[in-house]
Amino acid sequence: MIHNDSYRHKGLRNKLVQTLRQKGISNEDVLTAIGRVPRHLFIESGFVNFAYQDKAFPIAAGQTISQPYTVAYQTELLELKPGDKVLEIGTGSGYQAVVLIEMGVDLYSIERQNELFNKTNRLLKNLGYNAHLFLGDGYKGLPAFAPFDKIIITAGAPFIPKDLLLQLGHGGRLIIPLGEREQIMTKIVRINEDDFEQISLGSCAFVPMLEGIVK
Ligand code: SAH
Secondary structure (H helix, E strand, O other): OOOOOOHHHHHHHHHHHHHHHHOOOOOHHHHHHHHHOOHHHHOOOOOHHHHOOOOOEEOHHHOEEOOHHHHHHHHHHOOOOOOOEEEEEOOOOOHHHHHHHHOOOEEEEEEOEHHHHHHHHHHHHHHOOOOEEEEOOOOOOOHHHOOEEEEEEOOEEOOOOHHHHHOEEEEEEEEEEEOOOOEEEEEEEEOOOOOEEEEEEEEEOOOEOOOOOEO
8 A cells, every 4th residue: 555645745744843843842752753644644535735734633433633732742741761551542543643653652542433443453554553453442441451651541531530540550641631521631640559640731622532332
């Protein structure tokens, strides 16, 4: 499968990176990862002009690919180290997943919508990205693969899923948009077996984190 990533796309991507820099993203590794990933391949072809705007965009099954700023911001908040074992909840288009892979992590990701799971599984394979993708309910996490160094939730969670807290390694962190219609980006650090530190950051808006899977 040949993917078209032209100089025009690269030019648009460089502009997007500048925009993210101006909006306050300062981690150079994150900016480099955003500069590498051909975002236009993660949305319907025919919408290439939208791909490099700093906006969320509809994908299949009534879901959205997150705004590039949000992807960069959550990635920055994870404070990744190469080789970190990372769990993402809400694979969606796979864009955030691939940005994380470009950061050098070992990526696990769960999606509850079968349609998106299949589509994104195929896309990532075709693009040559190695990820562990699962169809499942993110509220439950992946106990068989825990502990994780970092967990990122890319849907609005009405509460902090207890199973996910327990799947964090000591010193690990969870980045979660917390709330129903609107969310507060929240960082949770697991200090040790029993103690967690919770820090509220700015407001944000995500599609809801829902229970169960959709076949
Ligand atoms: N990270 C994605 C964002 C997609 S939007 C991207 O870069 O494109 C959020 C995704 O979370 C949707 O695809 C939605 O189906 C999924 N989702 C919602 N609740 C979930 C749950 N409990 N478990 C797994 N995925 C969930």
